[in-house]
Amino acid sequence: MPRVPDDLVAGIRATLPLQLGLIPFGLVAGVAAVDAGLSPLQAIGLSVVVFAGASQLAAVDLLAQDASLVVVVLTAVVINLRMSMYSASIAPYFESLRRRWEATCAYFLTDMSYALAIAEFTDDDETDRRWYYLGAAVTIWAVWQVATVVGVAVGASVPDAWGVSFAVPLVFLSLLVPELADRPRVVAALVGGSVAVLGAGWPLNLGLLGGALAGVAAGVVVEGRAA
């Protein structure tokens, strides 16, 4: 038996502090999916196939509101567009991998796995990138799936009156706050949020898409002024 590579263990270990955020997030994703009327299999399928928490919550939320399917898909995909930046940023480190491994690594790419891997890769040239990355990313994946399954199991028994669905925007809020690192981003959030509130009654949940687009445009404009 070959020894378990040290870098694999290092990758797994690096995820431990993140699990305090990951586990409740996964629980909420599971509960929210069941609350929205998804079957347990659909809820778990969503976590396995999409594997991107914020977009899962948004999709489930919009499905529960019976938004048009195009809006559901579009919103979820827009939320995940940020991952193209991660893809571009991490691509040079995966250059030596075979196609098959590249695709595998891509599937596991998340905010957390990207953040851990890029920090390690830029810090240490000697790291076995594939092992470190897979150690971190597959652990995050496994914890996410288990948390979702538990959420799905628990979700069916949680009474509506507890207002557990309110946990969803709170999760988004805790993802939003660290994003507000500079002025253009604060403006993007203020404009995006305001347009979404004004457009809350618009058909097809266009308030959300309109808010997102207006927010991005505002961020770009403010950045252009500052430069």
Place this chain on the structure above:
Amino acid sequence: MTTTYGPLAVWAVVVAVGLLTFAIRYSFIYLLGRVDGVPPRIERALRYVPAAVLAALVAPAFVDPGPTAAATLLDPRLLAGVVAAGVAWTTENMFATLAVGMVTFWTAGTVL
């Protein structure tokens, strides 16, 4: 609220979002060598996507314009949102944000 969409529609959403998300994740890992990174203008716009989208998702859940200013401001959802934002800002901890936000929401809902 519960969706009225049937299993076919739900699975279609799961598969469509899954495939498109994988395409986004794989995009530049796949393309590397053929292009030099993300075009700067796109990259600049992408930087603001998380803040804009998350705010657009969050704000309507906390701010529900009522008939009067007082009704809008004394909404348990808004109070919980403001308190949770403070916790998120100081701790950057999702669990703490969730816990304090939910407790505030329940407490304010009982008191108001």
